Amino acid sequence: MRFVTTIKNIWAVEELRTKLLITMLFVLIYRFGSFVILPGISPDSLTALQSQTSEGLLAVLDMFSGGAFSNASIFALGIMPYISASIVIQLLTIAVPYFQKMQREGESGRKKMNQLTRYLTVGILLLQAPSYLVNLRVQVAQAVQSAASSGIAIPAMPSDWWFVFQSVISLTAGSLFVMWLGERITDKGIGNGISFIILIGIIARLPHAFLQEFISRLNDSYGGLVMFLVEIIILFVVVGLCIMLVQGTRKVPVQYAKRIVGNKQYDGVRQYIPLKVNAAGVMPIIFAQAIMFIPITIVGFSKSQTATNFVQAFMDNTGFWYNFVFALLIIVFTYFYTAITINPTQMAEEMKRNNGFIPGIKPGKKTAEYLDEIMSRITLPGSLFIAAVAIFPAFAKLGHVSGQFAQFYGGTSLLILVGVVLDTLQQIESHLQMRHYDGLLKSGMKIKGRTGSVAAY
Numbered sequence: 001m002r003f004v005t006t007i008k009n010i011w012a013v014e015e016l017r018t019k020l021l022i023t024m025l026f027v028l029i030y031r032f033g034s035f036v037i038l039p040g041i042s043p044d045s046l047t048a049l050q051s052q053t054s055e056g057l058l059a060v061l062d063m064f065s066g067g068a069f070s071n072a073s074i075f076a077l078g079i080m081p082y083i084s085a086s087i088v089i090q091l092l093t094i095a096v097p098y099f100q101k102m103q104r105e106g107e108s109g110r111k112k113m114n115q116l117t118r119y120l121t122v123g124i125l126l127l128q129a130p131s132y133l134v135n136l137r138v139q140v141a142q143a144v145q146s147a148a149s150s151g152i153a154i155p156a157m158p159s160d161w162w163f164v165f166q167s168v169i170s171l172t173a174g175s176l177f178v179m180w181l182g183e184r185i186t187d188k189g190i191g192n193g194i195s196f197i198i199l200i201g202i203i204a205r206l207p208h209a210f211l212q213e214f215i216s217r218l219n220d221s222y223g224g225l226v227m228f229l230v231e232i233i234i235l236f237v238v239v240g241l242c243i244m245l246v247q248g249t250r251k252v253p254v255q256y257a258k259r260i261v262g263n264k265q266y267d268g269v270r271q272y273i274p275l276k277v278n279a280a281g282v283m284p285i286i287f288a289q290a291i292m293f294i295p296i297t298i299v300g301f302s303k304s305q306t307a308t309n310f311v312q313a314f315m316d317n318t319g320f321w322y323n324f325v326f327a328l329l330i331i332v333f334t335y336f337y338t339a340i341t342i343n344p345t346q347m348a349e350e351m352k353r354n355n356g357f358i359p360g361i362k363p364g365k366k367t368a369e370y371l372d373e374i375m376s377r378i379t380l381p382g383s384l385f386i387a388a389v390a391i392f393p394a395f396a397k398l399g400h401v402s403g404q405f406a407q408f409y410g411g412t413s414l415l416i417l418v419g420v421v422l423d424t425l426q427q428i429e430s431h432l433q434m435r436h437y438d439g440l441l442k443s444g445m446k447i448k449g450r451t452g453s454v455a456a457y
Contacts, residue, residue: 009432016431023189026181027200033075033177034068034204038170040163041072041140042155048146049139054404057317061293063407066201072136074174077128079197082179083290085120089113090340121179122172129171133164192423195282199420202413209404216402231401238392238409242418245385248277250378252371254356271356275375277382279342282419284333284383285390292317292326318394327387334383344371389415 011017037043053062053070062069065078092099093113102109140157147154157163178197185193217228251272317323348368357363361370396406407413 006432010428013431016428019188019190020428023185023196026185026189027196030075030178030181030197030200031066031204033174034066034073034201035071036074037072038074038076038167040158040167041136044147044154045140045143045157046070046072048143049136052139057292057295057322059404060289060317060407063205063404063413064198064201064289066204068201074170075178076132077125077171077175078201079175079178079182079194080290080293081124081128081175082117082121082182082194083286084124084293085117087287087290088120089117093340094336118176118179122176125172125175126168129168130164132171133167190424191427192420195286195416195420196424198286198416202417205404206408209402209408213402213405220400227400231399231405235409238389238414239418241385242389242415243422245278245382245389246281246419246422248382249274250277250374251275252358252374254351254358273347273371275342275371275378277378278334278386279375279379280334280337282416283337284330285386285415287333287337288326288329288390291329292322318397323391323394327391330387330390331383334386335379338375338379342375344368344375347371386415 010020037046049072050070053059058069061078061080064080065073065076068075068078089099093103094100099113102112105112137157137159144154144156179194182193182197185191185196187193190196213231214228217224217231220227251274254271254273317326345368348364348371351357351367352363358367358370361367393406393409396409401409408417
């Protein structure tokens with residue numbers, strides 16, 4: 001069987017085997033930590049919190065943390081504070097000259113920016129941790145009161161300052177440890193560590209959501225198993241469309257008057273620049289989702305009576321205004337991330353140094369303008385498609401799909417799942433082909449990930 005042969009080939013490559021084992025170890029540590037409850041919190045008192053995170057925007061946040069949010073785990077705040085800090089730092093590289101200079105310093109500048117991102121992450125965590133505890137206290141009190149009315153005694157949540165202090169420190173340290181795990185997966189493991197951490201959280205929620213939808217359809221008189229099969233077919237169609245989006249490219253022909261490859265010189269060589277339809281990968285949707293989590297922090301993660309209708313509207317992930325702003329942010333961030341990822345001027349200069357030109361276009365400035373125009377044209381449909389897939393779960397819920405399973409019909413979850421899985425498979429395949437093993441696909445076709453030019457993290 002080809003699958004068994006591929007596994008043997010992967011195991012035979014020592015470097016690849018080590019990377020995969022290290023990644024699996026870090027993933028196990030991450031999953032174990034998501035079940036470690038904050039000291040002083042009884043597991044029996046989390047029923048109200050788990051009910052609160054079963055739907056709405058809090059369900060999305062819980063999915064990002066792999067269930068750690070609803071478990072009141074030390075990893076409850078997950079990796080999203082780091083993503084938020086990354087957004088702020090990358091925006092500053094455009095608006096502030098100091099950060100622009102730092103970005104041009106190369107490796108040393110990148111290290112400084114990473115360090116600033118970590119400091120900012122700590123600041124965000126110190127703000128979010130107390131908000132999380134405020135909501136947790138409300139939900140635990142509801143669970144204790146409900147249990148008492150049934151004659152069951154459940155320990156209440158401690159209210160002393162020492163508990164608050166140690167819980168804030170635990171939540172902050174837990175998220176920083178998750179960030180560290182992601183960086184180690186990038187350095188020592190299979191790569192794209194932060195995105196991989198998010199992927200693991202999403203996959204951890206998939207079996208429960210799938211089983212819950214299956215059981216609900218068995219007990220549903222509307223369609224039953226037939227509707228469940230229709231849902232699965234639609235899900236595969238959406239996954240196929242996402243794969244096409246991730247792998248789609250526009251090839252720009254480049255003519256070289258003289259090209260040196262190794263020790264040989266070739267004249268009149270024509271090659272192609274593959275410009276990705278979605279050069280930004282899944283980062284725009286991650287960035288946009290991080291922004292949409294801000295209202296939760298403002299109201300303390302709870303549907304407080306003091307929260308304005310404006311904030312409440314943006315906490316409903318099935319509402320019009322939430323999805324409209326979410327889609328708009330995705331389009332904006334797609335253009336933003338494409339602009340900082342693809343540099344037409346640098347590409348034009350590189351072609352000119354290698355005696356290359358685009359037929360019919362003058363080298364230099366005209367070539368840069370042409371490449372920028374092409375990127376703008378292909379980025380627009382790509383960004384619109386990402387936005388459409390992102391808000392598709394809201395339409396799935398209109399078709400009576402359960403909230404948790406509807407998240408896998410698009411949104412952040414599906415695009416991250418497809419993008420990171422393709423990246424991981426591409427890296428595994430590259431290791432195999434470097435050592436003259438067959439690739440993962442029987443046809444010999446190469447897997448195209450979203451990191452053909454740049455990784456997400």
